[in-house]
Amino acid sequence: MITKIEHIAIVVNDMEESIAFYSKVFGCKVRLRGKNSSKEMAFLYVKAHPDIEIELIRDIDTVRQYNRSGIVNHLAFTVEDIDKSINQFKDHGVIFNSDEPQPTLEGGRMILFNGPNDELLQLVERLKA
CATH class of the missing domain: 3.10.180.10 (2,3-Dihydroxybiphenyl 1,2-Dioxygenase, domain 1)
Structure with missing residues (x-):
């Protein structure tokens, strides 16, 4: 389990x-x-x-190259306020893959960007209950 x-x-x-x-x-x-x-x-x-x-x-x-043994699609992080987080991340030089957050299946919002090794990263603001 x-x-x-x-x-x-x-x-x-x-x-x-x-x-x-x-x-x-x-x-x-x-x-x-x-x-x-x-x-x-x-x-x-x-x-x-x-x-x-x-x-x-x-x-x-x-010779052993660990980096091709698997694929991680993306790593997601929960944030309280996606708009505030986007502005903070832009202050660190982050360039997002879209201009605006997109809706999630649960009714929240998300936005994608790439890290320094081209890893796909995601910020998620969950639907507030």
Whole structure:
């Protein structure tokens, strides 16, 4: 039985740039960082939910290339006010894939953009009850 989402793994080209992006734009903190002979890894979390993490992976050994072993379609983050969040993210240089948030199936709003490694990211404002 699944008890929680553990982490989402994203393959990155530049670990420093990626950590800076997720730290500045999303407010993530680094919990653990290390490497072995084939890859460098960092585990990041958001303070409000430290038990769900983003794992950043950078290939060191190009012979094994970890980055083609799977696909993550997108990583979604819940926000309270999508319009305010869009403005804050634009202050960090984020360019969104559309001019306006789009409706979600549940009646909320969402908008997509790409991270520094072309990973697809999404902000979601849930329908307020």
